[in-house]
Amino acid sequence: MANIVQKEYNSEATSYDTYYTEESPMARFDLEIFISALGLVPGAVILDLGGGSGIKARLALDAGAAAVDVVDISEGMMREGEATEKKLNRDAIRWFEADISKPLDHLPLHPQYDIVMANWPLDHASNMAMLESMFQNISDYLKAGGRFLGIRTCDPRAPAMTTGELGVVYKDFEEIPGGLKYRYTFGSSIPIEAASMEATYSGSTEIYEKYGLVDVQIEPYENAQTVRDNPEVWEAFLKQPGVAMVKALKA
Template identity: 65%
Template structure:
């Protein structure tokens, strides 16, 4: 599955940040929940697992982070991010190509980080071994007392995600051991992308987080997103059965 995901994200990489329209309601929700969840990140050194073109990394820098190391499987996505950073004339991000479900010892990473982010990679896993491999890296590189932030899907089959009325759509569901495979698309993308999620995360269970040393596990309140405050009627049905969650937690000391 890694090769398929790499190929499909590489295909979307050109002008990815432009195509990932911030005007789409679900993109606004995702971004604004992240900004709310990270809060003040002054001086933080961050590891961004599956950071792509650095969308969340740039929000983190805006929140005060000192530096971000980004790991992703798509060289095309990272190249777009590097181009954006070059136009900003700054050098606060490092970029590494790797599969975040595998050991990362071959990379010149820091021993531990103040914050580890993993936004959406849990929805590109084909089995529990892959998912646990990602969590092992979160546990290894997050310092005791450090913060974890990560967006994940809720049940992919919730009505609003099937309808696609908020700018993103899930379709072509196939049950797999422990989870579900599907395709997702955004209104601004040229094509859809393969995804698969394990019930261990999309169910809302905190067991796997706790297994890998995370505590105080919370979902960022949806009402903290400006787009929800501004358009409450638009979100009524979605908030009854949300399609995504921004999870935040702390590594136990």
Template identity: 50%
Template sequence: MAVVEQVKKDYDNSAVNYNDYGSLPFGQLESELIKIALGDCSGLAILDLGGGTGVHAREAIDLGAVTVDLVDISPEMLKIGLEIEKSLGRENTIRFFEADVSKPLSHLPLHENGYDVVMANWIFSHAGSMEVLEGMFRNVVGYLKPGGRFVSVRDADPNSPAVENGKYGATYKCVKDIPGGSKYLLVLHCTRPIEFEGASLEIIYSGSTEMHERFGLTDVEVVPSESTEVIQKDPEFWKLFLERPSFAVVKATKEME
């Protein structure tokens, strides 16, 4: 099965239970870090690449964003996201589009003048080749206004002890080397376990800023995990993660023209 079809299948199969991830320790930490990275979104238009059911899109709305356009490869994830929006009595606050975010998105009715913020959470965990990774970065930068903010969740260490025993709600299994990176099976330990096949390149999980800089992103920085309330409340519990983080939330700015 082609990689893109496997990703689509994995997310379609997990769509109903995916929002349970937010209750896991990793999910709580990720949510806090993204909200810190987003900051004040008052009046902003946001593009959410690989946004799934809209978990972080809704957080952006809560932080003041006027609208979020969300693009994801999984029709089932999009369907659930749309149902959630309807249950909240909202229409077109979050727009949902189905597409592969590593390919050109010109066929979608996205904002021609760009977005104030572009989010790309975990999409680089499905980029097992430079061709795919570069396609994702082209979309990030192509739709981001000059001076706009980029926010991303990425792998930090596929071999971290923090993802060996499920302590924080996730396990990486069958980690194998691929050219330039690693391939793995991710298990989220929700009430009903969720599995995804992932692949990440070292140029991303090593913490290198090379790709960001190549595509005109500056001021690249990792949001400190220690700045979150969930870790401040129980630093001992998070000690294993802090020693060798398995993921990171990164923010950057697009260069002014």
């Protein structure tokens, strides 16, 4: 799956960030729920696994982070992020091309980080070995007492995720060992291949705890302003949520 995802995100790189400026309900929710879960992080050094073009990394800098290291499989996405940072005349983000479902010890990363983020890449693990490797990287690079943040799918087949009313469409579902394979589109994007393991989308905290993450919580959906402002739009989603913003601590 890694090569497919790399190719698909490279093809979307130049237009990906525009999705977050089109006032799509899900795009707005994605940003607002992340900002709520992150809070203020003055001086924090952050590792952003699967950070793409650095959308969440830039929000972390706005929240006071001192530096963010982005690791992503898509050179195209990171190239767009570098261009954005150059326009802002900043050099607080470092960019590393790598597959986060494999060991990262070949990269010049910091030994430990205050915060490790993994927003959406857990939904590109097509088997348990890939998922466990992602969690191993999260655990290895997160300091004791540090925070993990990651938005992920929690019910790919929830009605709110398949109708397109929130600006995203999940479709073409296929059962795979231990999980579910599917494709999704957002805005005008091409369908992107994804897969979620039951170990995460079921809501179980077992895999988090296996890798030393404790106090696993889901950020309340109502903490996103768009949910409070548009209850009728989010009614079906709140009855059967399709995504969750997970936060945890390293023991």
